[in-house]
Amino acid sequence: MSAAAAKELVQVFQAGGYMRRRSAELAEEMGPYGYKKGDEVRLVVNSQAELRKVRALLKTVGLNAGKAFQKHTRWVQPLYGAEAVQFFLKHLPTGKDRKEMGFTKDGRRTTRRSRTE
Secondary structure, three states: OOHHHHHHHHHHHHHHOEEEOOOHHHHHHHOOOOOOOOOEEEEEEOOHHHHHHHHHHHHHHOOOOOOOEEEOOEEEEEEEOHHHHHHHHHHOOOHHHHHHOOEOOOOOEOOOOOOOO
């Protein structure tokens, strides 16, 4: 795995990415047939050129990308599974630095992303 590629991916995540986490409480309450959500990381980029670059970086670090989709004028690259979540949690700064960047301890975003970035 390339450290430079990991650093670039984390920068993309910081600029416009977010995590969707599985809720253990809901999964237990609703059962396996009622609650089907899993862990997911979404990287949001402004163009298809950026999307191609992100997909190449993901391949370099060994993460499998899902099918990208367009959302309004941006492109979203989903990464499914706990492995993707753990990768970004491992590479995000910890403690006070993570909080100042607008992320919780478990990687969720606490501040809205800018629409102009």
